Amino acid sequence: MIMPRPTAAQLSYGSCTVIFSTLAMLLLSQTSSGVGIAVIAVAALLLGLLVAMTVPMPKKPRVVAMRRPAGAEQEKAEEPALSQS
Numbered sequence: 001m002i003m004p005r006p007t008a009a010q011l012s013y014g015s016c017t018v019i020f021s022t023l024a025m026l027l028l029s030q031t032s033s034g035v036g037i038a039v040i041a042v043a044a045l046l047l048g049l050l051v052a053m054t055v056p057m058p059k060k061p062r063v064v065a066m067r068r069p070a071g072a073e074q075e076k077a078e079e080p081a082l083s084q085s
Helices: 007-031 036-053 070-076
Strands: none
Touching: 007 036
16 A cells, blocks of 8 residues: 655644654653653654644545536627627
8 A cells, every 4th residue: 555645734743743742741851861851752753643644635636527508609609709900
């Protein structure tokens, strides 16, 4: 199964989520150990991935055939041509 490429919105939302959630968790936890920082970094990456995957993908445009009224072709043929003076 081919995975679609991420859109610009998905990349930006995911990146902002990772950055801001990492800063918020580091400031709130006030951890200074390497293990704590690694856990926070992994949690922020997972949260950013979750946000990026839940951003809606753009839908493919639908092609809709338009029908012309029955008399449309006759009216067009009956229009007089403009003469240039």
